[in-house]
Amino acid sequence: MYSKAKLAMALFIASEASFFALLIVAYVFYHGQPQNGPNAADSLDIPTTTFYSLCLFSSSATLWLSERNLRRGQYDRVIAWLVATIGLGAIFLYGQGREYLRLFHNDVTISRNLFGTTFFTLTGFHGLHVLVGLCALAVVAGLVLRGLVRERQAEAVEAVGMYWHFVDAVWVVIFGIVYLGSLV
Amino acid sequence: MKGHEFTEGIAGLVGERERVGWFSHEGLLGWVASVDHKQVGLMYIVAAFVFFGLGGIEALLMRIQLAVPNNHFLSPETFNALFTMHGTTMIFFVAMPLLTGFTVYLVPLMIGARDVAFPRLNAMSFWLTLFAGLMLYFSFFAGGAPSAGWFSYTPLSEAAFSLRSGQDYWILSLIVAGIGTVAGAINIIVTVVTLRAEGMTMKRLPLFVWMNFVNAFLMLFALPVLNAALVMLLIDRQLHAHFFTPASGGSALLWQHYFWAFGHPEVYIVILPAFGMISEIIPVFSRKPIFGYEFVAASTVAIAFLSFTVWAHHMFAVGLGHIANLFFAVASMSIAVPTGVKIFNWTATMYGGQLRFTTAMKFAVAFIVMFTIGGLSGVSFAVVPIDWQLTDTYYLVAHMHYVLFGGTVLASFAGIYYWFPKFSGRLLSERLGSWHFWLTFVGLNLTFFIQHILGMMGMPRRVFTYPALPYWAAFNMLSTIGAFVLLIAMLVFLYNVVMSLRYGETAGDNPWDAWTLEWATTSPPPVENFVRIPPIHGRRPLWDLAHPELADELGKVDA
Numbered sequence: 001m002y003s004k005a006k007l008a009m010a011l012f013i014a015s016e017a018s019f020f021a022l023l024i025v026a027y028v029f030y031h032g033q034p035q036n037g038p039n040a041a042d043s044l045d046i047p048t049t050t051f052y053s054l055c056l057f058s059s060s061a062t063l064w065l066s067e068r069n070l071r072r073g074q075y076d077r078v079i080a081w082l083v084a085t086i087g088l089g090a091i092f093l094y095g096q097g098r099e100y101l102r103l104f105h106n107d108v109t110i111s112r113n114l115f116g117t118t119f120f121t122l123t124g125f126h127g128l129h130v131l132v133g134l135c136a137l138a139v140v141a142g143l144v145l146r147g148l149v150r151e152r153q154a155e156a157v158e159a160v161g162m163y164w165h166f167v168d169a170v171w172v173v174i175f176g177i178v179y180l181g182s183l184v
Numbered sequence: 185m186k187g188h189e190f191t192e193g194i195a196g197l198v199g200e201r202e203r204v205g206w207f208s209h210e211g212l213l214g215w216v217a218s219v220d221h222k223q224v225g226l227m228y229i230v231a232a233f234v235f236f237g238l239g240g241i242e243a244l245l246m247r248i249q250l251a252v253p254n255n256h257f258l259s260p261e262t263f264n265a266l267f268t269m270h271g272t273t274m275i276f277f278v279a280m281p282l283l284t285g286f287t288v289y290l291v292p293l294m295i296g297a298r299d300v301a302f303p304r305l306n307a308m309s310f311w312l313t314l315f316a317g318l319m320l321y322f323s324f325f326a327g328g329a330p331s332a333g334w335f336s337y338t339p340l341s342e343a344a345f346s347l348r349s350g351q352d353y354w355i356l357s358l359i360v361a362g363i364g365t366v367a368g369a370i371n372i373i374v375t376v377v378t379l380r381a382e383g384m385t386m387k388r389l390p391l392f393v394w395m396n397f398v399n400a401f402l403m404l405f406a407l408p409v410l411n412a413a414l415v416m417l418l419i420d421r422q423l424h425a426h427f428f429t430p431a432s433g434g435s436a437l438l439w440q441h442y443f444w445a446f447g448h449p450e451v452y453i454v455i456l457p458a459f460g461m462i463s464e465i466i467p468v469f470s471r472k473p474i475f476g477y478e479f480v481a482a483s484t485v486a487i488a489f490l491s492f493t494v495w496a497h498h499m500f501a502v503g504l505g506h507i508a509n510l511f512f513a514v515a516s517m518s519i520a521v522p523t524g525v526k527i528f529n530w531t532a533t534m535y536g537g538q539l540r541f542t543t544a545m546k547f548a549v550a551f552i553v554m555f556t557i558g559g560l561s562g563v564s565f566a567v568v569p570i571d572w573q574l575t576d577t578y579y580l581v582a583h584m585h586y587v588l589f590g591g592t593v594l595a596s597f598a599g600i601y602y603w604f605p606k607f608s609g610r611l612l613s614e615r616l617g618s619w620h621f622w623l624t625f626v627g628l629n630l631t632f633f634i635q636h637i638l639g640m641m642g643m644p645r646r647v648f649t650y651p652a653l654p655y656w657a658a659f660n661m662l663s664t665i666g667a668f669v670l671l672i673a674m675l676v677f678l679y680n681v682v683m684s685l686r687y688g689e690t691a692g693d694n695p696w697d698a699w700t701l702e703w704a705t706t707s708p709p710p711v712e713n714f715v716r717i718p719p720i721h722g723r724r725p726l727w728d729l730a731h732p733e734l735a736d737e738l739g740k741v742d743a
């Protein structure tokens with residue numbers, strides 16, 4: 001018997017992947033063209049963003065630990081690891097906010113040139129997905145805290161988890177292409 | 185499970201109220217708050233017909249303007265808004281919701297399920313679609329309707345050239361509708377995978393369910409492509425970004441690639457469910473099982489895959505280069521193979537059958553003929569030099585309407601005459617149905633066939649008027665007369681629906697002696713769909729029930 005929630009989430013992720021694929025194609029397409037004004041190589045702060053990215057990547061591990069404890073019925077640990085996940089995700093968003101502010105100060109904006117247009121659209125939509133994921137995780141944490149989620153609902157929580165892992169995976173691709181790609 | 189015993193459902197839970205039917209005065213709230221897949225399905229269908237009326241009025245206004253040369257009935261600006269709204273409405277708010285209505289109504293019934301997997305999500309999909317359509321039409325009151333055409337090529341659709349906010353309403357409307365469609369697609373896939381009744385294996389699914397299952401995957405991957413392109417265009421317009429503005433380094437061509445990467449799969453999104461309906465109707469009125477079930481199902485999968493590889497046949501005139509043109513030409517022609525397989529299978533099903541030409545069957549057979557004409561003119565477009573000559577002429581308008589009107593609309597009417605008794609408990613009048621059919625058939629060919637010739641004579645699409653060149657006035661007048669014949673046909677249909685709902689013959693559970701599960705329950709079905717589900721040992725459970733000695737999968741019983 002398939003889990004309805006997890007199957008639906010897998011399909012939703014597939015459609016989201018198709019959405020992000022187009023944003024990434026647009027970034028890569030314009031990145032390969034010569035242009036005036038700021039570009040990835042001279043605008044982005046790679047070391048700082050690497051630190052914040054590691055926070056996001058490790059949040060996948062903490063969420064996995066939370067899910068494992070849910071299957072075992074250890075709810076205190078479920079909540080503890082969920083809080084850790086939310087914290088790491090929030091740190092990532094804070095880092096992204098700081099990066100944006102720094103870029104704005106250097107007059108790199110969405111309307112400045114095609115680098116700004118594609119960079120802010122791609123990372124902005126990703127950030128929006130992180131924010132939605134944080135809200136979903138907070139709802140799950142609240143439900144566990146009030147005793148409304150038990151082992152039987154583990155699949156619904158795992159569906160939220162799939163979404164979070166997907167958002168992380170998208171950042172792996174974006175970080176690789178946008179940040180590390182600017183080095184080569 | 186034993187032989188032919190019924191699976192006991194939840195009998196006794198069906199109250200009188202649920203049995204009364206769909207116009208039982210449960211009040212407007214009973215509909216607005218409903219999450220029942222049958223009510224949601226009917227709301228989709230009714231909403232689609234309201235938009236059909238609006239899109240039809242837009243078409244008639246354009247045909248009046250084009251009836252005579254050098255006409256000034258409409259201004260060029262109004263004409264641009266009308267063809268934009270007509271195209272957008274017919275694709276996104278008529279064809280898609282109409283077909284989705286059939287899908288969400290029938291798929292759970294055909295697989296023996298109580299409802300879709302996520303009933304509330306299903307209702308949300310509908311309301312997103314409806315409000316998206318209303319938002320599109322609100323643009324008329326908010327500074328003017330969009331007028332950059334249904335594919336809104338950039339940079340024309342960018343802020344510098346489309347000043348009206350109508351273009352932004354167009355973008356937002358399609359984003360909202362797209363989200364609703366993706367949610368609906370997820371719902372259908374999960375429903376088919378998880379909620380099939382005992383014995384309803386994937387190999388026994390009715391072909392209508394198969395095609396909608398495959399179609400849901402098309403929507404799942406194609407609509408996000410459109411939505412991504414739309415948000416980029418919106419960001420360009422609202423935040424002064426540069427995705428598609430050549431003046432600041434952007435690429436107008438990228439929009440074309442993105443739009444048609446969605447746009448070609450979209451063509452199949454609005455035809456696969458129609459194929460599904462035809463695949464149910466033709467066998468029942470030929471008294472034969474479908475010929476080559478596996479081929480029909482497999483060719484659908486093939487069409488779905490190929491449809492993502494051919495988009496640039498909409499862009500032959502752009503100058504992509506010979507290699508690219510050649511690839512997309514060959515890929516496009518190859519789609520004719522699985523489509524041809526289907527047409528062959530339907531014809532072979534009819535061959536040697538005891539044909540019953542009910543109105544539903546007339547529409548189904550007309551569908552095969554009209555769709556074949558539209559398919560052939562479509563293949564002609566895959567030949568690059570022909571495309572160069574005829575692209576953006578009335579030949580294209582004719583092709584597209586043979587596929588969408590001759591295809592999707594005729595199939596939907598076949599579906600309505602076939603399933604109306606299930607929806608309402610009453611049969612539509614066959615006498616009025618015959619009038620409706622013949623007026624539609626004549627009107628359709630009168631309106632659109634002549635446009636092939638106008639196109640070959642060089643009349644471009646989307647011109648608000650034309651000079652009095654030889655034959656152009658006469659041919660355009662014929663086309664306009666045809667459009668009004670179609671109007672009369674639609675009024676006859678509307679009259680038929682209104683009269684039949686009140687005075688129509690009572691249908692009973694299975695008026696057509698059909699075989700799929702939706703006919704095993706009452707008309708209209710009770711809220712929980714089935715009191716009992718008959719045993720499913722093959723593709724035609726009701727046939728097996730009536731003729732146990734001739735069962736489709738004899739010897740496989742109790743498998």
Ligand SMILES: [Cu+2]
Binds near residue numbers: 451
């Ligand atoms: Cu196409």
